[in-house]
Amino acid sequence: MRDPEVLVIGGGATGVGVARDLALRGVRATVVDRDGLCSGASGRSHGLLHSGARYAESDPEGAAECLAEARVLKRIAGACIADTGGLFVSLSGDDASYFEEKRTACRSVGIPVETLSPPEAREIVPELPTEVEHAMQVPDGVVYPSRLIAANAIDASAHGAEIRPHAPVESIEVRNGAVTQVRLGGTAETTVSPEFVVNAAGAWAGRVAELAGLSVEMAPTRGVMVSVEYDGLGPVLNRCRRPDDGDIVIPHPSEAVLGTTSVPVADPDDYETADWEIDVSIEECAKLLPPVAEAPILRSWWGLRPLYAPEETARGGRGISRGFVRLDHADDDVENMVSIVGGKLTTYRRMAEATVDLVCDRIGCAAACSTADRPLLGADDPARLDETIAAFDGQGPTDADIVGNV
């Protein structure tokens, strides 16, 4: 394995997005994952391409970022996404003033919303319950993460990046204030001496940082998704209430993906997966779409949100920012390493851009980011995406029904 200019640790959306961005700027990058690509949160997420509406009132800046990035992905990501639109629905008993608050907040962020009467909402989703009191349309969508990461991998490789799944980082040597060597195990079994290191290891970013003697305080939370048989749900369904368990239903061609929960996790490699989370997700989502209560369960899985919360660990998951944080470890006396944590699948490209801007500044690369303007290579070719997913062992559970089936 060659010595890269930049070693990217973590083959989720963020890491592979960083590799694509670096490659397009002419920087020689290698991305490694300890497992297959997409094996972390990215391949185990709910798969909502956020319009920003979910966060409009609580985090307008994050919402605007989602809106902008969802628009970019609709332009560049072809068959990696589905532009389904979304509905926010409040039911009798839900706080009506919250519906109003969200609608106003969406408008002030610039998210286009259209208010619908309950009968109009039922024209779009006939099986909505009779308890619907308010509804609005928002430009949410669906993202297929295995495909999205594969398209980023195709583009990155085509521009010179090396992609190495099953190559865990085992140790990082720091001398005189800089990373000098990184030991890779698994199928790589080698030591590399990169000029710069990007830590994009998601919920494991704290563990990777520790290898370099650094502290990155992660506060991951787990969430469950349950996929059930359901034909023909058009838009994403969101319950219009303050974020809680079981308030989003994601449409797939013959499934509905229900979720989710948020439970703090101490050890990202050893955490409980509790049946109550499955039960509560089905029960709550059935309030939005009653037939899912009795629908056959096809699969369920958990993912870990890579939340960064240095001083908020004790407060539990939902209050912690979903925004991303770029940690320049030059501030901790390791001059050639950056960690990129938090954020969302929807904003992975922006996270990569912010990271690569810093790296390029340090290694003396003047090229500008072009990832928002160039279609992802292969994104319109499902067969090529499927082959790439297989080649990099990149199949996550979120879109297991999509890959190989279209």
Ligand SMILES: Cc1cc2nc3c(=O)[nH]c(=O)nc-3n(C[C@H](O)[C@H](O)[C@H](O)COP(=O)(O)OP(=O)(O)OC[C@H]3O[C@@H](n4cnc5c(N)ncnc54)[C@H](O)[C@@H]3O)c2cc1C
């Ligand atoms: C339950 C849940 C639902 C979510 N729903 C949504 C949603 O609907 N929409 C949305 O936009 N976002 C959603 N998210 C958030 C989103 O999934 C994540 O923010 C995003 O995928 C993080 O990507 P990442 O690449 O930073 O991390 P990850 O995808 O976790 O990638 C990190 C990678 O690092 C690797 N790694 C760890 N240690 C090492 C090592 N020592 N050496 C090499 N590699 C290593 C891991 O194997 C992993 O593949 C959800 C998250 C969860 C958990």
